[in-house]
Amino acid sequence: xxxxxxxxxxxxxxxxxxxxxxxxxxxxxxxxxxxxxxxxxxxxxxxxxxxxxxxxxxxxxxxxxxxxxxxxxxxxxxxxxxxxxxxxxxxxxxxxxxxxxxxxxxxxxxxxxxxxxxxxxxxxxxxxxxxxxxxxxxxxxxxxxxxxxxxxxxxxxxxxxxxxxxxxxxxxxxxxxxxxxxxxxxxxxxxxxxxxxxxxxxxxxxxxxxxxxxxxxxxxxxxxxxxxxxxxxxxxxxxxxxxxxxxxxxxxxxxxxxxxxxxxxxxxxxxxxxxxxxxxxxxxxxxxxxxxxxxxxxxxxxxxxxxxxxxxxxxxxxxxxxxxxxxxxxxxxxxxxxxxxxxxxxxxxxxxxxxxxxxxxxxxxxxxxxxxxxxxxxxxxxxxxxxxxxxxxxxxxxxxxxxxxxxxxxxxxxxxxxxxxxxxxxxxxxxxxxxxxxxxxxxxxxxxxxxxxxxxxxxxxxxxxxxxxxxxxxxxxxxxxxxxxxxxxxxxxxxxxxxxxxxxxxxxxxxxxxxxxxxxxxxxxxxxxxxxxxxxxxxxxxxxxxxxxxx
Amino acid sequence: xxxxxxxxxxxxxxxxxxxxxxxxxxxxxxxxxxxxxxxxxxxxxxxxxxxxxxxxxxxxxxxxxxxxxxxxxxxxxxxxxxxxxxxxxxxxxxxxxxxxxxxx
Amino acid sequence: xxxxxxxxxxxxxxxxxxxxxxxxxxxxxxxxxxxxxxxxxxxxxxxxxxxxxxxxxxxxxxxxxxxxxxxxxxxxxxxxxxxxxxxxxxxxxxxxxxxxxxxxxxxxxxxxxxxxxxxxxxxxxxxxxxxxxxxxxxxxxxxxxxxxxxxxxxxxxxxxxxxxxxxxxxxxxxxxxx
Numbered sequence: 159x160x161x162x163x164x165x166x167x168x169x170x171x172x173x174x175x176x177x178x179x180x181x182x183x184x185x186x187x188x189x190x191x192x193x194x195x196x197x198x199x200x201x202x203x204x205x206x207x208x209x210x211x212x213x214x215x216x217x218x219x220x221x222x223x224x225x226x227x228x229x230x231x232x233x234x235x236x237x238x239x240x241x242x243x244x245x246x247x248x249x250x251x252x253x254x255x256x257x258x259x260x261x262x263x264x265x266x267x268x269x270x271x272x273x274x275x276x277x278x279x280x281x282x283x284x285x286x287x288x289x290x291x292x293x294x295x296x297x298x299x300x301x302x303x304x305x306x307x308x309x310x311x312x313x314x315x316x317x318x319x320x321x322x323x324x325x326x327x328x329x330x331x332x333x334x335x336x337x338x339x340x341x342x343x344x345x346x347x348x349x350x351x352x353x354x355x356x357x358x359x360x361x362x363x364x365x366x367x368x369x370x371x372x373x374x375x376x377x378x379x380x381x382x383x384x385x386x387x388x389x390x391x392x393x394x395x396x397x398x399x400x401x402x403x404x405x406x407x408x409x410x411x412x413x414x415x416x417x418x419x420x421x422x423x424x425x426x427x428x429x430x431x432x433x434x435x436x437x438x439x440x441x442x443x444x445x446x447x448x449x450x451x452x453x454x455x456x457x458x459x460x461x462x463x464x465x466x467x468x469x470x471x472x473x474x475x476x477x478x479x480x481x482x483x484x485x486x487x488x489x490x491x492x493x494x495x496x497x498x499x500x501x502x503x504x505x506x507x508x509x510x511x512x513x514x515x516x517x518x519x520x521x522x523x524x525x526x527x528x529x530x531x532x533x534x535x536x537x538x539x540x541x542x543x544x545x546x547x548x549x550x551x552x553x554x555x556x557x558x559x560x561x562x563x564x565x566x567x568x569x570x571x572x573x574x575x576x577x578x579x580x581x582x583x584x585x586x587x588x589x590x591x592x593x594x595x596x597x598x599x600x601x602x603x604x605x606x607x608x609x610x611x612x613x614x615x616x617x618x619x620x621x622x623x624x625x626x627x628x629x630x631x632x633x634x635x636x637x638x639x640x641x642x643x644x645x646x647x648x649x650x651x652x653x654x655x656x657x658x659x660x661x662x663x664x665x666x667x668x669x670x671x672x673x674x675x676x677x678x679x680x681x682x683x684x685x686x687x688x689x690x691x692x693x694x695x696x697x698x699x700x701x702x703x704x705x706x707x708x709x
Numbered sequence: 710x711x712x713x714x715x716x717x718x719x720x721x722x723x724x725x726x727x728x729x730x731x732x733x734x735x736x737x738x739x740x741x742x743x744x745x746x747x748x749x750x751x752x753x754x755x756x757x758x759x760x761x762x763x764x765x766x767x768x769x770x771x772x773x774x775x776x777x778x779x780x781x782x783x784x785x786x787x788x789x790x791x792x793x794x795x796x797x798x799x800x801x802x803x804x805x806x807x808x809x810x811x812x813x
Numbered sequence: 814x815x816x817x818x819x820x821x822x823x824x825x826x827x828x829x830x831x832x833x834x835x836x837x838x839x840x841x842x843x844x845x846x847x848x849x850x851x852x853x854x855x856x857x858x859x860x861x862x863x864x865x866x867x868x869x870x871x872x873x874x875x876x877x878x879x880x881x882x883x884x885x886x887x888x889x890x891x892x893x894x895x896x897x898x899x900x901x902x903x904x905x906x907x908x909x910x911x912x913x914x915x916x917x918x919x920x921x922x923x924x925x926x927x928x929x930x931x932x933x934x935x936x937x938x939x940x941x942x943x944x945x946x947x948x949x950x951x952x953x954x955x956x957x958x959x960x961x962x963x964x965x966x967x968x969x970x971x972x973x974x975x976x977x978x979x980x981x982x983x984x985x986x987x988x989x990x991x
Contacts, residue, residue, distance in 0.1 A: 165969045169957040176954050180924065185732065187773045188943070196894055197924055205776060207801050209734035240810040255733035279894065309959040309969065315931035316903055316962070319896025396900045431908060436961045436970065446973050509811040575797065576805035586807045636795055 159220045159527055160305050161450045162270045169312070170267045173274060177201050178260035185257070200280060200318070202248075202273025203259060207579050212254045213276040214266060218286040218304040218328075219247035219530040223517040226528055228269035230513035236262045241513070243498060243506045245570060245621050246325070247285045247530045248276055252577055274312060279320045281311040281392075286328045287335040288531035291453070292539045294487040297355060300330040300347055302448050303384060306439070309447075310385050317392045321399035322407035324392070325364070332650065337532060339363050339652035340624060342409045343391060344372045345384075346650075356380045361391060361421065362413030365618035369654050370410040375422035381444070383429075386437040390429035394421070454525035454540050459490025461543065469547035477599070478550050481561035492543050494524075496536040496558040497568065501597045504586045505571045506534030508558075515556045523549050532621075533570055533609075535563060565602040566610060566675065567593040570621060574614030574631060575638075581614035583631025583638035583664070588612055591668040596675075605675055608689045609648070624648040626690045627674060628655040629667065638664040644674065644701055645693040656698045659706045670705055677704040720761050722794070723783050725752040726768045727801070728775035736801045737775055739768045745775050749791050749802055754783060814921075815945040817937040818914075820952075822945045827864055827885060843887055846871065849879065857882050866918065869897040873904050880911045885936070890919035899932045906933035906963035926951040933963030 162170075177197075184194040202213035214229070221229075229249060233241050236258050237251040244250055254262065266272060276283055284304045291299040307326060311317065317324075329336040330347035338344030344360035357379040360372030379387050395409045398416075413421045469475045484493040496516065498506050508516070516536065520528045523545050524538035531537060536558070541549060553559035562568050569592060572578065574585030589612055596602050611625030615632075622628035628643035640662055643655030662670055681700055682692045693701070726739040737745040738752030746752060755761050761780050768778035782794030793799040800806060816825040827841045836842055836852075841862040849856065849865040856863050857879075864885030867876060876886065886905060888898035898917070905911040916936030917929050923944035929937060930952050939945045961968045 163973075165957045165972065169955065169959070172955045172957065176924075190772060191776050193893075193922060193924075205729055205734055207797075208736060208804060209729075238809055238811075257732045279896075312959050313928075313955070314960055315928040316899040317896070318928055319894055319899065319925075393900050397897055401895055401897070436968075440974070442974055442977075443970055446977060504807055504810060507810045511811070576800060576807055584806060586805075590807065638796065 159222060159452055160217070160301070160447075161452055163450060166309075167267075167270065170270065170272050170274075173201075173272060173313075174260065174263045174267045177263055181256060181260050196278055196319075198256075199278035200275055201259075201263070202276035203254075203256070204277060205579070206252065206577055207575075208577070209252060210254045210256055210259070211577070212251045212259065212262065212273055213244070214249050214251070214271055214273050215276050215283045216247050216249060216271075216530050217308055218284060218290065218301045219288045219532075220290075220301065221528045221530060222269075223520040223526040223528065225269045225271055226513050226517040226520065228266060228271060230510040230517070232262055232265060233510040233513065235265070239511075240507055240509045242504075242573060243508065243530050243534050243536070245532045245534065245572070245619060246283050247288070247532060248283055249530070250573070252573070277323075278318075279322050279324075280318050281314070281320075281324045281326065284308050284311075284326045284328070285336055285341075285532060287331060288529040288537050289335060289484070289493055289539065290330065292486050292488070292491070292493055293331055293335075294485050295333060296331040296487070297347060297349055298330055299451070300328040300345075302444065302451060303345070303347070303357075303381070304328050305447055305451075306385065306444065307388060310388070310437075311392075314392075317396055320392075320396055321401050322404065322409075324395070324409070326388075329650075334648075334650040334652075335531070337621070337624065337648040337652065339371045339650075340365055340369075340621070340648070341372060343388065350378050354378075354380065357384065359387065359391075362410040362418070363652075364408050364410040365621060365623045366408070367405055367616050368411065368414075369618070369623045370414060371652050371654070373413060373418040375418060375425060382439045383433055385439055386433045386435065387425070387429055389432060389437055390425045393428055394424050398424075454527075456488050456491065456540075457542070459542055459544070461489050463490065463544040465544040465547055469550075475547060475550055478559055478561045479546065481565075481603075482559070482563050483546060486539075486541075490543055492541050492546060494538045494541050494546070494549060494553075495531075495563045496538065496553060497560040497563055498535050498558060499562060499568045499593065500557055500560050501567065501593045502590050503593070505569050505589050508536075512556050512558065515552075516558070519549065519552055533564075533568065535568070561599060562602055564607045564609070565596075565599075566605050566608040566671075567596045567602055569593065569610045569612060570625070571612040572614050572619035574612070578614060580617055581631065582616075582633040583614050583640065585612040585614040585620060585629075585631060588629065588631075588640070588664070588667055592671050595668050595672055604685070605678065606686070606688055608675075608678075610671070611646070621648065622646075623654045624652060625655060626693070627671065629671075632661055634661065640664070640667040640670075642667075642670055642674075642705075644698060645690065647690060658698060659702050659709075662709065666709075673705045674701060677701050680704070718758060718761060718765070718780060720756065720758045720780070723754050723756050723785050723791075724761050724780050724794075725749070725754055725783050725791070726761070726764045726778055727752075727781045727798070728768060728778035731774055731776050739764055739775075739778070743767065743771075745771075749783070749793065752783075752791065754785070754791060814918075814938040814940060815942050816916075817939055817945045817948045818935065820949045822942075822948075827862070829866075841884070843885060849883070850875070853879060864914070864916075867901070869895065869901065873901045873909070876905070877909055880905070880909050880913075883913060885914040885916060886911065887916040887918045887936075887938075888934075890917060890921060890925075893920040893922050893925055899928065902929075902932040902934055903963045923947055923951050927954060931958070931962040931964045931966070 204211040327341040346358040359376035363372030529537040575581035613620035613622040624646040646655030741753040843864040862884035866887040
């Protein structure tokens with residue numbers, strides 16, 4: 159993970175000081191709410207239903223154990239003892255007081271944490287694969303490039319007042335675990351025919367009211383040109399993105415209205431003027447950033463140590479191993495996913511006690527490093543296979559070893575109307591009920607990989623458009639209703655889901671999910687045909703018929 | 710529910726003016742004496758559009774103590790108890806409908 | 814609105830001329846864009862400084878033919894959240910090498926002053942007097958800058974390289990090409 163140098167630390171400290179001054183000027187009335195709101199948003203401070211909400215950035219989803227302990231401290235000292243991990247690899251605290259925010263920010267800064275640009279019309283947290291740096295199928299660690307971009311776009315004087323928010327994601331594996339196609343800029347690292355590594359650049363992906371998948375505007379961008387090319391995209395967007403209508407202000411609308419080709423030409427023209435200037439990436443600059451990325455000094459270990467073979471005799475261990483443990487690029491190691499989706503629990507939440515315990519386990523088993531995924535689970539990326547049995551027992555004790563990763567009860571959900579002032583309907587109790595209906599892990603395993611995404615409103619923070627089953631909360635006559643889509647995908651074969659039928663009331667949504675699951679069991683060609691593949695093969699109508707037959 | 714901050718004022722029943730307190734974000738209600746209270750029972754309840762407009766205008770001009778004031782429906786029980794008038798307001802008044810993590 | 818230049822509130826020597834009004838002789842003037850474009854041939858002969866106020870939805874490339882003789886370009890922030898003029902400013906400084914006064918007008922507030930200066934503005938029609946008085950403090954809030962911009966302050970791109978070589982952080986300014 160990236161270790162701050164004195165420049166990085168100074169910047170965050172200066173930011174804290176600036177925010178302290180801004181809060182003071184707001185509390186004294188010198189700043190109006192209208193003047194203050196964009197400033198607090200640029201520090202990740204929202205006003206929600208019950209209180210202020212603070213969103214802390216976890217750059218590309220990498221966290222140190224010390225940072226996790228600091229998050230636990232903030233949860234205890236300034237909040238109600240828990241935090242929520244989000245679909246953009248951030249963490250949210252829901253009960254923060256504005257008056258205490260400068261102190262909370264100062265505490266966070268000591269651990270190199272901040273809320274810079276986690277909201278507002280600027281570039282948000284840059285996300286990537288939560289297995290970056292350890293995934294067997296990756297060509298190189300995308301986080302170095304994410305960090306280069308993060309720095310370049312932090313407090314960028316030209317791009318801090320964009321038409322709307324801006325989200326960037328990177329992947330460096332054939333299998334896209336970062337959902338780059340639904341981002342404003344998607345960067346896919348790959349090796350071209352000549353053996354050079356560069357980026358395929360997609361632009362204009364995004365969900366919400368008008369969902370789009372990103373369009374390729376640059377099939378191969380050399381690494382040297384990353385900053386200048388992104389600068390050219392941002393400058394084009396800043397000048398020509400719509401400012402008259404917030405629902406049409408994202409870059410996806412600009413790309414759609416101009417057409418991808420014309421947009422690409424505009425960017426190319428701007429880029430030609432700057433590509434060989436100060437933003438051309440000198441290998442020395444890249445090496446400098448890379449030098450501060452700390453990689454563990456792995457002890458040499460063999461795969462399948464005796465501890466593992468012995469532990470496999472136990473059914474619980476075997477189940478967990480098959481579900482929550484993934485291959486690592488270094489022999490003798492494994493990547494362990496921690497499920498934050500216990501039965502009946504709010505998806506993605508962790509208590510301060512859990513955070514402290516996880517930090518402890520990270521120190522003992524994962525070289526002090528933790529990852530946050532957009533599926534709202536955590537991961538320990540550097541675990542020795544021989545430690546898996548002991549680790550599983552410890553994870554089970556703190557309630558993060560439910561072997562439901564990627565199964566139907568591993569639900570991705572926004573906070574919804576229980577917390578969020580934008581919401582139309584609640585999402586957490588819907589998720590909780592679904593996990594109760596599918597508490598039987600044999601049933602869940604039989605259903606196989608099945609991603610449910612729930613959003614409490616059309617802003618789609620739950621990414622419902624790209625869920626295998628997507629659930630969108632809507633309001634009808636003051637009542638909560640839910641619109642269901644199926645067939646969405648978040649990966650390299652990204653697709654938007656198709657509406658199944660009329661929205662159903664709160665009392666019926668869990669039944670609908672059960673009916674969809676039953677329909678899948680009936681329609682699948684073989685037990686190992688995944689839900690998403692069955693939908694692709696037979697289409698939406700057979701599901702629609704079965705689900706709406708009795709409704 | 711659709712954000713009340715975007716609604717046109719159309720009073721069809723008893724309403725209060727509600728906001729979030731600037732310093733800590735807590736849910737508050739405008740009372741008859743121009744102060745803000747966390748107690749819904751102490752909120753000024755009005756039933757006509759002009760009265761609601763007056764209450765709202767006064768609340769909005771109080772920039773220092775409360776933020777994003779708007780008109781919210783309430784329900785009056787037969788015993789004149791004031792209750793939140795829709796799900797969103799129930800959640801704002803009572804808190805999330807789900808147990809917070811760490812609570813049983 | 815108070816005008817800030819070189820860190821202080823100063824008298825504005827420029828006079829705003831409205832669309833069809835006569836241009837006063839010998840006075841420093843700021844003209845609307847249409848006026849400059851229509852009367853450029855006469856205006857270039859003026860003995861006094863000529864400036865233009867340029868809308869934020871028009872390409873600054875159109876100004877290129879005049880930049881070697883006009884003294885001031887005023888750009889517009891209709892509200893402080895509309896950031897189009899930041900791009901315009903950088904292009905004027907870095908692409909077109911404009912050396913005259915680049916003035917921020919419209920809603921210009923304290924918490925954007927450093928961004929404005931970094932984008933190349935050196936004149937600020939601040940909306941609040943108090944923000945004018947606080948200018949010096951506002952532009953000194955940060956000592957670390959991750960990216961080069963129009964102001965010439967060294968970014969970490971160069972500062973780190975130099976540190977690597979000599980161990981000391983340089984204070985030299987850097988030039989941004991393009």
